[in-house]
Amino acid sequence: MSERNSVLIGRKPAMNYVLACITLFHGGATEINVKARGRAISRAVDVVEITRRRFLPDIKVKSIDIGTEQMAPTEERSSPTNVSTIEIKLGK
Numbered sequence: 001m002s003e004r005n006s007v008l009i010g011r012k013p014a015m016n017y018v019l020a021c022i023t024l025f026h027g028g029a030t031e032i033n034v035k036a037r038g039r040a041i042s043r044a045v046d047v048v049e050i051t052r053r054r055f056l057p058d059i060k061v062k063s064i065d066i067g068t069e070q071m072a073p074t075e076e077r078s079s080p081t082n083v084s085t086i087e088i089k090l091g092k
Contacts, residue, residue: 005029009036009044017047021090022055031062031091037069041086048088062089 007020017034024032036044052059065087070080 005031006033006035007047009034009040009047011040014043014046014050017043018050018055021047021051025056025059025092031089034088034090035086037085038083041084044086044088048090051090058092059090060092062091064088 005024007017007024009017021032021034034044034048048061052061067085068082069085071083073080
């Protein structure tokens, strides 16, 4: 799986990421990854559900991986912080 077939979820509206997913599938991708960390996890789930239910009903969720990343200390915080992550694999 190349990084070109990944959609990284951030702070933009969910429909921006839905359009990215649709574009990847119409561009010939058979499988894509939707990745998010922290507060963007709920938006990632929304993106996957909107994509599946409204636009591409033949798409299936192949796998869901959850985990935790440890963020390095910064000037604002003196100790490392744990951030939850999710990776949802979609395929035809």
